[in-house]
Amino acid sequence: xxxxxxxxxxxxxxxxxxCPAQWRWIDKNGQAVFxxxxxxxxxxxxxxxxxxxxxxxxxxxxxxxxxxAARQAPPLRAAASAAKAxxxxxxxxxxxxxxxxxxxxxxxxxxxxxxxxxxxxxxxxRRSKATFDTGVRVARLNDKGEREFMDDAQRAAxxxxxxxxxxxDCKPAGSD
Numbered sequence: 439x440x441x442x443x444x445x446x447x448x449x450x451x452x453x454x455x456x457c458p459a460q461w462r463w464i465d466k467n468g469q470a471v472f473x474x475x476x477x478x479x480x481x482x483x484x485x486x487x488x489x490x491x492x493x494x495x496x497x498x499x500x501x502x503x504x505x506x507a508a509r510q511a512p513p514l515r516a517a518a519s520a521a522k523a524x525x526x527x528x529x530x531x532x533x534x535x536x537x538x539x540x541x542x543x544x545x546x547x548x549x550x551x552x553x554x555x556x557x558x559x560x561x562x563x564r565r566s567k568a569t570f571d572t573g574v575r576v577a578r579l580n581d582k583g584e585r586e587f588m589d590d591a592q593r594a595a596x597x598x599x600x601x602x603x604x605x606x607d608c609k610p611a612g613s614d
Contacts (some may be wrong), residue, residue: 462488560608567600 463477464470464485471477477486570576570593577585588596 460488460490461486556607559603563600563603563607567597567604570597570600 461473461476462470463481464487465481470487476489576588576593576596578588580586
């Protein structure tokens, strides 16, 4: 049994050598990423926390560099935050364009509906006026539901009303 313990112990000590190398970095969202593959090219070296073959943390270029390099770090952060702000601005502009397009589509649909209603009113008014122009007697229902024929004054008033509807609704669409 002693031999089996030695084998298990040897395997346990040799296991890290058999395991694939581990990379660890911070992604653009600030999340820690662990992988056996190196990080993408867009990950800066300063964001790589651990790499295979290095003991502990990866060397940080800003710490190894001189003072001028450390002074350049804030502009890099500013550039990154400006890039994030630019991306947010672009998203906002895209959303604004979508909202404007939706509003324009809604307005266009309302205008089309109003145009259809005007065309319908125009057609009905022209048919009614044509009936009045023939001189045939026209009857209406009164409040009691009885049929009454229109006299000349009522015919003239209705003809004038129909002419107003025709003048308003029978114009070409662009001449409002």
